[in-house]
Amino acid sequence: MKKLIIIGSILLLISCSSQLYIPIEATLTVSLEDLKTGREIYVKKCSSCHQLHLPNQYTEKAWSLNLAKMQDRAKITDAEKQLIYQYITNASKK
Template sequence: MKAKILILAAVVLLLASCGTKKASPATPATPTVTEAAKATELTPALAEGKNLYENSCARCHKLFEPKQFTQEEWKPILVKMQKKAKLDDSQMASISNYITSQL
């Protein structure tokens, strides 16, 4: 019975990960770099930080936009939350780098 449940869960996860992609809006004829475009262009390291932020922090409370606080305000928040979320230093560095990149 456990094997059937695990197989079913794996199939559901596979199907969910293969979901439809949202269509991106049409790009203007003259390329301009906006703040929104910069925010979406994440390096793999920043993408990992974003993923950790969204998955670790959203388990307990709503996510705050990185720009909602200054870099100085984020530091004590992240230190406090690291203990509660049981994240190691490398994971916290990744989250901190992501948040800093969005300010």
């Protein structure tokens, strides 16, 4: 039984992060590299306490507030927060 729960959680985790948009092109203001890094940091730093929230789950303004609230918890720098924000707001338009 325990094994099943563990396998279930792993599958859930995989399906959640693969649902996350993978950037394929730069925007006018953000490079493709930065968008990819933003996704990487988001997956790495924001999934330890709860499941990842999908980008289109919140408005840009709400994401800005959410990220400010989560910055200490996730122990990310201002620059990392900005990268995540750029990735998320770009992905939510996809």
